[in-house]
Amino acid sequence: MSKIQRLVLGRLALGLLTLFAVSLLMFAGLEFLPGDLAQQILGQSATPDTVAAFRAELGLDQPPHIRYLDWLGGVARGDLGNSLASGRPVTDLIGPRLANTLFLAGYAAAIAVPLAVGLGLMAALWRNTAFDRGANLGALSAISMPEFFVAYLLILFLSIKAGLFPTLARIDMASGPVDALHATFLPALTLILVVVAHMMRMTRAAIINVLASPYIEMARLKGVSRRRVILVHALPNALAPIVNVVALNLAYLIVGVVVVEVVFSYPGLGQLLVDAVSSRDLPIVQAVGLVFAAVYITLNVLADIASMIANPRLRHGS
Amino acid sequence: MGNLLTIRGLALEAGPRRSPTRLLRGIDLDLDRGEVLGLVGESGAGKSTAGLAAMGHVRDGVRVAAGSVEFDGQDLLRLPRGRLRRLHGRHLSYVAQSAAASFNPAHRLIDQVTEAPRLHRVASRKAAQADAVALFSQMHLPDPGGIGARYPHQVSGGQLQRAMTAMAMTCRPGLIVFDEPTTALDVTTQIEVLGAIRDAVEEHGTAAIYISHDLAVVAQMADRICVMKDGLVVETAPTRTMLDAPREDYTRSLWSVRSFRRPEAEAPAPEPLLEGRGVTAAYGRVRVLHGLDFAFARGRTTAVVGESGSGKSTLARVLAGLLPPEAGEVVWGGEPMEMRLARRGSGTLRHVQMIYQSADTALNPRHAIRRILSRPVRRFTGRRGAALEARVGELMDQVELDRALLDRRPGELSGGQKQRVGIARALAAEPEFVICDEVTSALDQLVAEGILRLLVGLQRELGLTFMFITHDLAVVEAIAHHVIVLENGRIVEQGGRDDIFERPRHPYTRRLLASVPRMDPDWLDRARTRDLQPHA
Known part of the structure; x- marks a missing residue:
């Protein structure tokens, strides 16, 4: 087995271990929530017998480690339990919401990542020019405003005043992809404005950091154009930090969009989580938490693996 | 035209x-x-x-x-x-x-x-x-x-x-x-x-x-x-x-x-301060030193020479306690020496000090020189207050630096001055054995010569034992008493400086000596016709 294969496998194993640790923490956290779940759901007027029966039905009379192992076993079989509120299987509730969230995140990412990396490269190429300052200023202004504020501004101008886009992002795949993209444009744009600055500035910084290397001076002295210096000589050596910041922002697009979903009443995972927390629907809270953790860990592991593969020292041993 | x-x-x-x-x-x-x-x-x-x-x-x-x-x-x-x-x-x-x-x-x-x-x-x-x-x-x-x-x-x-x-x-x-x-x-x-x-x-x-x-x-x-x-x-x-x-x-x-040459006519070599027998060391599974036997004579300079990768710096790390050897023993003044830094008593820590190649990175750029020198003085000699102050001043005198520099930071000093601060910091512990790792390599020739003269003077005054790691054979010729030649982690030859330089026995030593450029425009031609088989 080559060095890089060992490293990649090690990183994957570490990711799984992290996911396991997160599931444990999450379970313990919910365990420490104050109050008795069965009592709360049934209300104050329930008789102790009813409460006890309900506890037995939910399995709450079992010791915590048994319940954790039960739950973990269910997860491994793809069974996340049933919702306490509706009694329907959690997987049925989460499935369409996850698809919606991934759709919105993918929509935003497909525009934001190329835009941010492109702007970052151009800012590095023309650094300390008006373009560089303008791009930095614009990106920083966008990130400095809270996302709900950006969302309301966009609604005010693009929806209410200009009437270009709907205020509510009701998604209906049946009416075709163009309609779906149109309906979700405002939440996607909000997310783009929030994530571009971070990725752009990191790209610019990573490239400028590499530009100080002797091999960049060497490339210039070979008569290589500035654009080629940035794209061919600097970018491959700056990939690791760029990939990492991109992964971080992709993860944010999936797990951090609760506010945007609420503003546009978009039926995504974040909304589901908020509703489940307020109705104490613990199986859903646990399941959504696990999905978020898995997304976060997977993207970070992928970024790590991509940086390893981008490094010729690891790709080709000496 | x-x-x-x-x-x-x-x-x-x-x-x-x-x-x-x-x-x-x-x-x-x-x-x-x-x-x-x-x-x-x-x-x-x-x-x-x-x-x-x-x-x-x-x-x-x-x-x-x-x-x-x-x-x-x-x-x-x-x-x-x-x-x-x-x-x-x-x-x-x-x-x-x-x-x-x-x-x-x-x-x-x-x-x-x-x-x-x-x-x-x-x-x-x-x-x-x-x-x-x-x-x-x-x-x-x-x-x-x-x-x-x-x-x-x-x-x-x-x-x-x-x-x-x-x-x-x-x-x-x-x-x-x-x-x-x-x-x-x-x-x-x-x-x-x-x-x-x-x-x-x-x-x-x-x-x-x-x-x-x-x-x-x-x-x-x-x-x-x-x-x-x-x-x-x-x-x-x-x-x-x-x-x-x-x-x-x-x-x-x-x-x-x-x-520059060290003045000749010194007494015959006294007993060794430090002796190694069969010292073997490795980084992970890669063995870098293979059973070295060596001795450092008290109050003398022993140069360790060899190309990069020959194990010179590894040997220094072993003696400094940074890399415990896999096998072999090191004897200090007749007693076995503790090779793990964490277990060394303050006596051993104090007696073994290092001077580094790059004073730029070896001195904390945010500390004033006074702080850089006070710390080891306090730590190793327990001096406080006026006694500490006096000792720090004395160290500056020993390395021929103006005491006015004490309140400066390393960035405000020239390369040669910084290296002198590095030497003073090693002296602060009042050591017996000083490891000098390529201490003149980063310096200009005139400045390097000043550092070498200083080290020779300090040795005579304080009876220091130097381990002098260098790839520069001109430096070795200038200040070493004794030379150890390393190749691929093995000692191929060791002996007095004049023996090594005038009567090298091992082919590697000969090749090393012949490769040092001479101030003669025809040297390269002669060196190449003598020895033109590719070694790369």
Whole structure:
């Protein structure tokens, strides 16, 4: 087995271990929530017998480690339990919401990542020019405003005043992809404005950091154009930090969009989580938490693996 | 005029416009077609700046204050950027000091070597690759057909340096600037690279500017030598004239700097302070030292020499307690020595001190010198208050530094002053055994000589035992009593300095000694005819 294969496998194993640790923490956290779940759901007027029966039905009379192992076993079989509120299987509730969230995140990412990396490269190429300052200023202004504020501004101008886009992002795949993209444009744009600055500035910084290397001076002295210096000589050596910041922002697009979903009443995972927390629907809270953790860990592991593969020292041993 | 390059009144400056730092203060240089000009001087003399300016290139933050650089009839400093770019790599090319840092780690060698001919449309990809292979073989690179497929980290430093010279040759430029191309190499590698560079320059009739701080190296390469100091040209003359009859005092001082010798006639070697038997050490599974037997005589200097990778620094790490050996024992004054740093008592910690190669990185840039010296004094000798203050002052006197510098930070000191602070910090513990790791390698020759004199004086005064790690055999000859020659983690030879230098027995020692450039323009020819089998 080559060095890089060992490293990649090690990183994957570490990711799984992290996911396991997160599931444990999450379970313990919910365990420490104050109050008795069965009592709360049934209300104050329930008789102790009813409460006890309900506890037995939910399995709450079992010791915590048994319940954790039960739950973990269910997860491994793809069974996340049933919702306490509706009694329907959690997987049925989460499935369409996850698809919606991934759709919105993918929509935003497909525009934001190329835009941010492109702007970052151009800012590095023309650094300390008006373009560089303008791009930095614009990106920083966008990130400095809270996302709900950006969302309301966009609604005010693009929806209410200009009437270009709907205020509510009701998604209906049946009416075709163009309609779906149109309906979700405002939440996607909000997310783009929030994530571009971070990725752009990191790209610019990573490239400028590499530009100080002797091999960049060497490339210039070979008569290589500035654009080629940035794209061919600097970018491959700056990939690791760029990939990492991109992964971080992709993860944010999936797990951090609760506010945007609420503003546009978009039926995504974040909304589901908020509703489940307020109705104490613990199986859903646990399941959504696990999905978020898995997304976060997977993207970070992928970024790590991509940086390893981008490094010729690891790709080709000496 | 057949002049290829004419530099007139060139002045470059950096920093604020009101009080600029003047890097070049009006220099004139001329170069004929096919001629090799050597640029010599200490660091800060402006050699590299002048070399780059000869290509019309000034680094970011540097401004042209006055003067012109005329190459083939065009003033490079006034050309539009696009026109200059078409000259770079095509008619003007550059070979940098560190090939390892100057090759892009992300691309294969062949793609980098053929980039200039492809961009300048001198040759098709295929033709450029065939030409690169021919140049590789001319530079005596092993496996010229296959080496291009490798990445820079898969190729040794000496081979990279030759590949970079091949890269500079690909468009058959009129002028190549070599900026200290062999400074980072071991002597035995240096000799091969020097030979390859000279052959290539001669064969293609390329004019070159060869920059080096090492006169002996420049003497092998250059037709004419130009000595620079503080951004000015001190004198220029044909190589032989310059070596035999330098006119200026400064040039003569550069020439004589290697004359320092430790005064002779010392008593026969006393008992050893520290003895190692069968010392074996490894990094992980890679064994680096193989059963070394050695002794360091009390109050003497033992030099450990060898090429990079020979295990010199590993031995220092073992003795300093940073890398516990796998096997073998070390005896200190008759007692076994604790080899794990964490278990060493304060006595042992105090008695073994280190001086590092780069005082720049070994001193905390945010601490004043007073703080840097006070800490070890307090820690090891328990002095407080006035006694501490007095001791710190005394340390400054011992290393011949003005006490007024105590309130400065390392960044405000010169390289030589910083190294003296490094020495004072080692002395603060009142040690017996001092490990000096390449302490003069980063310094100019005049400054290095001052440091060597200081160390010899301190040894006589304080009875210190030095372990002196260096790749510079001239330094060894100057100050060592005893020499240990390491090759691939084994001691191939050890003995008194004169025995080693005058009657070397092991072939490796002989090769090492023969590879040290001499101040004689014919040295390279003789050294190569004597010993021209490729070792790379």
